Amino acid sequence: MPKTKFIRRSSAKQSVGGEVENYYLHLGSKPSPKEHIIATYRVESRFAWEKVATEIAAETSIGTWTQLSTLKAPIARKLAGRVFNIDKKKKLIKIAYPLALFEKASIPQLLSGLAGNVFSLRMIKNIRLEDLDFPQKYLNNFGGPAFGRNRVKYKLRAKNRPLIGAIMKPKIGLSASENARLAYRLWVNGADIVKDDENLTNLDFNQFKHRVEQVLYEKTKAQLVTKKKKMYVFNVTATPDVMMKRAKIVERSGGKCVMVDIISVGLDNVQMLRKANLRLIIHGHRAGHSAFTRNPRHGISYLVIAKLARMAGVDQLHTGTVVGKMADVEEDVLEVNKSLTEKFGKFKPTLPIASGGLHPGLVPNLVKILGKDIIINFGGGIHGHPSGSSAGARAASQAVEAVVKGKNIKAWANKKDNKELKQALEHWGS
Numbered sequence: 001m002p003k004t005k006f007i008r009r010s011s012a013k014q015s016v017g018g019e020v021e022n023y024y025l026h027l028g029s030k031p032s033p034k035e036h037i038i039a040t041y042r043v044e045s046r047f048a049w050e051k052v053a054t055e056i057a058a059e060t061s062i063g064t065w066t067q068l069s070t071l072k073a074p075i076a077r078k079l080a081g082r083v084f085n086i087d088k089k090k091k092l093i094k095i096a097y098p099l100a101l102f103e104k105a106s107i108p109q110l111l112s113g114l115a116g117n118v119f120s121l122r123m124i125k126n127i128r129l130e131d132l133d134f135p136q137k138y139l140n141n142f143g144g145p146a147f148g149r150n151r152v153k154y155k156l157r158a159k160n161r162p163l164i165g166a167i168m169k170p171k172i173g174l175s176a177s178e179n180a181r182l183a184y185r186l187w188v189n190g191a192d193i194v195k196d197d198e199n200l201t202n203l204d205f206n207q208f209k210h211r212v213e214q215v216l217y218e219k220t221k222a223q224l225v226t227k228k229k230k231m232y233v234f235n236v237t238a239t240p241d242v243m244m245k246r247a248k249i250v251e252r253s254g255g256k257c258v259m260v261d262i263i264s265v266g267l268d269n270v271q272m273l274r275k276a277n278l279r280l281i282i283h284g285h286r287a288g289h290s291a292f293t294r295n296p297r298h299g300i301s302y303l304v305i306a307k308l309a310r311m312a313g314v315d316q317l318h319t320g321t322v323v324g325k326m327a328d329v330e331e332d333v334l335e336v337n338k339s340l341t342e343k344f345g346k347f348k349p350t351l352p353i354a355s356g357g358l359h360p361g362l363v364p365n366l367v368k369i370l371g372k373d374i375i376i377n378f379g380g381g382i383h384g385h386p387s388g389s390s391a392g393a394r395a396a397s398q399a400v401e402a403v404v405k406g407k408n409i410k411a412w413a414n415k416k417d418n419k420e421l422k423q424a425l426e427h428w429g430s
C-alpha cells in the first residue's frame with residue numbers, strides 16, 4: 001500500500017529580505033493574555049513537533065497549503081497564530097491568536113477558526129482542543145448569564161442546599177394534562193424544579209402551548225399548598241424562529257425558565273435567546289456533546305463547551321454526575337464546575353447540574369464531591385421508586401435533607417418519617 005504523501009505548507013515560511021521567516025513558531029515567547037486568545041491543543045502525529053505546531057497555527061489563523069503571493073509580511077506578522085509552548089511529554093501545544101482575527105461576540109466564527117479545518121489535517125492522527133483562555137476585552141462583548149447561580153438559588157430559597165430537580169419520565173409518552181398532574185405531585189412531594197426531557201418538545205399528543213398552560217396552572221396550585229417557590233423548565237429546542245416563539249409563549253404565560261439543547265440548537269442561537277432579554281432563566285442541556293468530547297485524544301473538551309455556554313448566557317448547565325450512568329471523569333467534572341463558578345470576565349456564575357442515572361442513595365457521595373451549589377436531577381431515580389413517583393420525590397428530598405443536616409443516610413432512612421428513602425436504598429443501594 002503506497003504511503004500517504006503530505007503537501008508541505010510552504011506559506012509557513014517565506015523569504016523576507018533574503019532570510020527565511022517562520023511567522024508561526026515563537027517558542028519561549030510570552031504572549032500578552034490581554035491581547036490574545038490562548039488555545040491549548042493535545043496532538044498526536046508522527047511528524048516533528050515544530051512542523052505539526054506550525055501546521056496547526058497556520059490552518060487556524062491565516063495560512064494554507066502553499067506559498068501565497070497575497071500574504072504580505074506585515075499582515076503575517078500581525079495576524080499569524082503564534083506557537084509559544086510545546087510540551088512533548090504531555091503532547092500539548094499552546095498557541096496565541098491576536099484578537100484581530102476574531103469577530104466580536106461570535107462563537108460560530110471563533111469555532112470555525114480554532115475548531116474547524118484543523119481536525120481534518122492529514123498529517124495529524126489525533127487532535128483535541130483542550131482549553132481556551134480569553135482576554136477581558138473579548139469577553140466584554142458577550143452577555144453571560146442574566147440570572148446565574150445565586151439568583152436561581154435565591155428565587156427557590158435554597159441558599160445552603162442542593163436544588164432537587166425532577167425530570168419528566170418517560171421521556172416521551174405523557175399527554176400535556178398527564179405531564180402537568182405529574183409535575184404537581186413531584187412539587188408537593190419535595191421537588192424544587194421539574195423539567196422536560198431533552199427530546200420532549202411539541203408533539204401531537206403533548207403540544208407545547210397546552211403543556212405550558214396546564215403545567216403553570218398546576219405550579220400555582222403546588223406553590224399554594226407548599227408555601228414554597230417552584231420552577232418548571234420548558235424545552236424550547238427547535239429551529240431559531242420556533243425556539244423564540246416558544247420562549248415568548250413561556251414568558252407571556254408567566255413561566256420563568258426554558259431549556260435549550262445547546263449542542264443541537266447551537267450556541268449562536270443560545271446567544272440570540274439571551275439577547276432577547278425575555279426575563280427567562282436559560283437551562284442548558286448538553287445532549288450530543290459526547291460525539292466530540294468523550295474521546296480524550298480527539299475532538300473538543302467539555303471544558304471548552306462549558307466556557308462558551310457561560311459566555312453565551314446559560315444560567316444552568318448539565319456538567320456530569322461523577323456517579324450514576326454517564327461516563328464522566330471526576331477530575332473533568334470538577335474542572336468544568338470550577339470554570340462555571342469562578343471569576344470569568346464580568347459574568348455571573350453558572351449553576352452546575354448533575355444529571356444522569358442518579359437515585360437517592362447516591363446523594364451523599366455526589367454532594368461530597370461536587371458540593372451543595374448544584375442542581376441534582378433525578379429521572380428514573382424518582383419515577384422508578386417501588387412506590388411510585390410521589391414516593392420517589394419524597395425519597396430524594398429526604399436524602400438531600402440528610403446530607404444538609406450531616407446525617408448518615410442509612411440511619412436517616414430508618415427514621416419512621418423517612419420510609420420512602422429506606423425503600424429507595426433497599427431498591428437501588430447507596
